[in-house]
Amino acid sequence: MPLVAEVDGARVVSIDLDDDAWDALRLRSRGGALRFPACASAAYLRTSRRGLRHFAHAPGAGGCGAHGDESAAHMQAKALIIAAARAAGWQAEPEVPGPGYQADVLTTSPTGVRLNFEVQLAREEDTDYRTRSLRRTADGCRVLWLTRYPLPPRGDWEPDPLAVPDPRAPQARLVETEGQQFSVLLDRMCSLEEAVTDLLSGRIVLRAQISGERVLRVVLARRACWSCSARISLWRVVGEHTVGACGRWADADAVRLVEHAHAETKREQAQDIRAAVAARIKDLRWPAMAGLSSRASEEAGKTYMAFSCWQCGRVQGDHYLSQVWVEAAYNPDQPEVLVSRGASAVEVPHWCRPPEGATPCRSLPSPAPPSSRTDEDGIR
Structure with a gap:
């Protein structure tokens, strides 16, 4: 059910026509002047049950490989995207051809920034979104x-494309609701029009x-010394x-959190951590x-x-204190302190919606080669 046809080589978009223009086009179409640009077949005017104007092939003409088999829901989704994009101040056109592809909606x-919205309502298990995205x-x-x-991960090594969007071929779940309206899941569920806007x-x-x-x-904890029974504050x-x-938020570096008994260094010895712990203990x-210092083991x-x-x-050995940290892990009221370590970035693709007036997450310098990085401006 295309939204685009041609009259004497001029592009016509059905949803852009008012009643008078639609009636005038109907008269011209009877003489065969209305054609589909991709296949040159005669085009006929149709109106869906919900009042959406579109074009169709002649009755009994069969399917057309140039247009595919679009459903009424697919056509409605394209119309909603176009309306929302134009309301946001962008140009929006349906069924725009490109080299090796046709955009459902080109905004x-x-x-001059161009963004294709591609609606995929049919289940296609073998769809290669990355290859199809590369053409665009x-x-x-x-x-x-x-x-x-949305396609599920193809292996344990691939993340869920909805929870962790693939910057090379971002997907968002499209859910059809009552009356051929749609909701979209980005960072949260919202209407299709709100998602486009x-x-x-740039809100997301x-x-x-x-x-x-x-x-x-x-985390802070208290323990009695095994030797003199004095109470000690630990962290x-x-x-x-x-x-x-x-x-x-994301783990900054999971490898750093690995602890080893009798390690030669501990992160707890850092001066900024000690200072923050001392201030918190004083308040409590x-x-x-x-004490926390280096010891020598003659045996080892x-x-x-x-x-x-x-x-x-x-x-106070690591094994002696292990029970302290087990108990602390299961106590939601265990005192703790947060220590800032400055600016950082973790490779986690995500839909970023900052608070009003704030800027979104920025990509910091990375050792990865430029060809493997994603655009700083994301999908926008």
């Missing part, structure tokens, strides 16, 4: 696939990284994550902080970092 910003990006267009049946206005953008403040989460770094401008009126022939009692100086 163009006042500055090679033509200078960005693309968003609005899919009723937010994307084109696709970012390859979560960038913002890197924060260490440090442990249990998490490190980056919080983006949009509020999304807890016992004095444990190496040094290791260990806590010690502030009163008697005896080492």
